[in-house]
Amino acid sequence: MSADVSVKDPAARAARLRHVAWYQQPRMKRLGAMLALGVVLTMMVGEQGNTRDIFYSLETSFTGVNLWVCVGLAVAIWAVREFAGTSVSKVAGSAVAAGRALPVDRVRTMLRTQPKLKWVLAVAGLLLALFAPYNLTGYWQTVLVDQVATYALLAIGLNVVIGWAGLLDLGFVAFFAVGAYSAAFWTGALPVDPPVVLNNFLVIPVAVLTCLIAGVLLGAPTLRLRGDYLAIVTLGFHEIVYIVAKNADGFTGGSAGARQIPKFSAFGYEWSLERMPYWYLLVTVIVVLIIVFVRLEHSRVGRAWTAIREDEVAAAPTVWTRCGSS
Amino acid sequence: MSLNEFWDYLVLGVVLGSIYAVIAIGYTLVYGVLQLINFAHSEVFMLGAYGGLISLTIIAPGDSPSALASVGYVALGLAAGGLFGAVTAYGLEKVAYRPLRRRGAPRLIFLITAIGASFFLYNLAGKLFGRDPLPMPDAYENKKVFTLFGADLNVTQLLLLGAAVVMMIGLDLMVNRTKLGSGIRAVSQDAEVAGLMGVDIDKVISRTFVIGGVLGGAAGYLYGTFTQVKFDMGFIPGITAFAAAVVGGIGNIRGAMLGGMMLGIVETLTVPVFGGEWRHVGAFVVLIGVLMFRPTGILGERVGRTA
Numbered sequence: 001m002s003a004d005v006s007v008k009d010p011a012a013r014a015a016r017l018r019h020v021a022w023y024q025q026p027r028m029k030r031l032g033a034m035l036a037l038g039v040v041l042t043m044m045v046g047e048q049g050n051t052r053d054i055f056y057s058l059e060t061s062f063t064g065v066n067l068w069v070c071v072g073l074a075v076a077i078w079a080v081r082e083f084a085g086t087s088v089s090k091v092a093g094s095a096v097a098a099g100r101a102l103p104v105d106r107v108r109t110m111l112r113t114q115p116k117l118k119w120v121l122a123v124a125g126l127l128l129a130l131f132a133p134y135n136l137t138g139y140w141q142t143v144l145v146d147q148v149a150t151y152a153l154l155a156i157g158l159n160v161v162i163g164w165a166g167l168l169d170l171g172f173v174a175f176f177a178v179g180a181y182s183a184a185f186w187t188g189a190l191p192v193d194p195p196v197v198l199n200n201f202l203v204i205p206v207a208v209l210t211c212l213i214a215g216v217l218l219g220a221p222t223l224r225l226r227g228d229y230l231a232i233v234t235l236g237f238h239e240i241v242y243i244v245a246k247n248a249d250g251f252t253g254g255s256a257g258a259r260q261i262p263k264f265s266a267f268g269y270e271w272s273l274e275r276m277p278y279w280y281l282l283v284t285v286i287v288v289l290i291i292v293f294v295r296l297e298h299s300r301v302g303r304a305w306t307a308i309r310e311d312e313v314a315a316a317p318t319v320w321t322r323c324g325s326s
Numbered sequence: 327m328s329l330n331e332f333w334d335y336l337v338l339g340v341v342l343g344s345i346y347a348v349i350a351i352g353y354t355l356v357y358g359v360l361q362l363i364n365f366a367h368s369e370v371f372m373l374g375a376y377g378g379l380i381s382l383t384i385i386a387p388g389d390s391p392s393a394l395a396s397v398g399y400v401a402l403g404l405a406a407g408g409l410f411g412a413v414t415a416y417g418l419e420k421v422a423y424r425p426l427r428r429r430g431a432p433r434l435i436f437l438i439t440a441i442g443a444s445f446f447l448y449n450l451a452g453k454l455f456g457r458d459p460l461p462m463p464d465a466y467e468n469k470k471v472f473t474l475f476g477a478d479l480n481v482t483q484l485l486l487l488g489a490a491v492v493m494m495i496g497l498d499l500m501v502n503r504t505k506l507g508s509g510i511r512a513v514s515q516d517a518e519v520a521g522l523m524g525v526d527i528d529k530v531i532s533r534t535f536v537i538g539g540v541l542g543g544a545a546g547y548l549y550g551t552f553t554q555v556k557f558d559m560g561f562i563p564g565i566t567a568f569a570a571a572v573v574g575g576i577g578n579i580r581g582a583m584l585g586g587m588m589l590g591i592v593e594t595l596t597v598p599v600f601g602g603e604w605r606h607v608g609a610f611v612v613l614i615g616v617l618m619f620r621p622t623g624i625l626g627e628r629v630g631r632t633a
Contacts, residue, residue, distance in 0.1 A: 236610030
């Protein structure tokens with residue numbers, strides 16, 4: 001190939017620029033990605049490694065039949081997607097391209113245009129939450145109480161901080177710990193005795209107050225910080241809380257933690273080892289909180305949060321003076 | 327704490343600080359070009375340590391290698407660590423961050439992706455290599471070299487310090503003197519304009535990840551010789567190094583070195599004063615204290631767009 005010919009001829013140069021080698025074609029790139037996924041999958045489903053022989057897991061994964069199954073699966077998926085007519089992704093892609101709304105967006109529009117539907121859905125969801133768990137096994141009821149409901153509660157709070165105010169708080173869960181330890185303290189479960197032992201329901205406002213104080217203590221030095229600086233400081237705060245909780249044996253019970261926290265009780269009723277009463281308690285709290293926060297979102301404070309999220313600098317002179325002075 | 331003890335701890339602190347400084351550079355470089363806290367950088371560090379471990383397990387230095395062989399083994403460990411780190415960082419950028427960048431995802435999504443990638447990688451490492459700590463195979467005889475102000479310096483400490491200083495000087499020269507370095511600086515000042523001036527942004531970002539990965543992986547090998555190799559070893563050094571990058575002023579490479587050194591010394595000096603279990607608290611208290619008085623770090627941030 002003579003270089004000077006192609007240099008002189010713009011069309012030939014452009015053609016050379018446009019030329020893609022076989023391995024650069026999108027289809028082959030996707031095959032490469034799928035092969036890599038297959039290899040990762042092989043490692044994920046392989047044997048648990050051990051420290052006596054660090055190659056054990058790699059050896060068994062990559063010499064056994066697993067590798068061929070996983071890679072074969074990956075290639076099969078690739079082949080089906082590439083060669084078997086219209087695949088799911090193409091249908092979805094063409095819907096977007098044609099300007100048709102996706103199912104999610106259509107439901108959203110429906111909800112916006114028909115407010116009654118929203119209420120119907122909310123009531124249906126609530127009824128489902130109240131009565132469906134009876135049919136579940138004990139394990140799934142535990143999952144509902146321990147994980148689903150607790151995470152939902154945490155997410156409602158996190159949504160305020162990150163979602164509405166746009167403050168990147170990586171130490172949010174430290175307040176979870178502060179609340180838990182103050183609950184343990186005021187019910188007398190920690191090595192140190194509280195001045196008065198409170199009922200669990202009375203502990204909730206006290207724990208909230210403690211978290212409030214902790215929040216102000218953290219907030220005061222960090223008010224000047226923006227974005228990622230706030231992230232690392234809150235992460236540091238989280239680590240400090242974690243290490244203090246783990247190491248202050250005399251106060252927090254160290255890594256063993258506090259175990260003997262009394263059960264919830266009100267008006268002679270005690271939440272014992274049954275799971276469903278806890279579920280109803282949590283559902284009540286979540287519903288109340290959702291109502292409160294939905295109201296809060298559109299209140300003056302809520303709008304201030306949104307303003308801070310959108311532009312802190314612009315929000316400073318307008319929103320806060322109004323909120324503060326009125 | 328007697329004066330002798332103080333010197334001992336100070337030496338340890340400087341050694342640890344130099345490692346933190348090298349890791350912190352990885353954070354600060356990536357933050358410079360992407361404004362992203364790359365939480366998965368701690369896993370780059372961890373996999374670098376495993377790279378060193380694997381290479382030295384295959385080569386298996388004997389009980390008392392000669393001085394020349396020791397140098398070779400250490401170089402191998404560093405190279406393998408750097409290679410593993412670079413591959414991990416490159417893969418992360420390609421698989422996790424580039425698709426998000428193409429679609430213009432909000433910054434929170436990047437952060438969550440980084441945390442998710444970090445979880446995935448360290449659990450994968452725990453699955454592949456077991457979940458118990460492993461000692462790094464000795465590449466040299468760890469003996470006392472000389473005494474400075476009553477503090478004994480052994481080979482490991484000198485190696486860590488020397489390697490870290492060489493890496494830092496090399497990086498500083500690279501960023502300030504080479505074409506790629508000026509590309510990195512241009513992208514961190516203003517990616518859009520840098521792109522208009524003919525800088526291939528994708529390439530620069532990708533190479534920035536690779537450079538950070540090499541440094542992080544090599545630091546992982548060094549840290550592994552200093553302590554042990556474990557699948558979750560990256561977490562604490564990772565967040566401490568990120569804190570160091572912030573203390574020094576994020577996006578500012580010399581700031582990252584200074585911050586790393588500072589937090590390493592503070593962390594080590596916390597041990598004799600308050601006890602070993604409080605060591606990580608010291609670093610974060612310093613972080614919060616510094617940010618109270620200098621909200622953009624000691625040397626100030628060097629990022630074009632601040633959001």
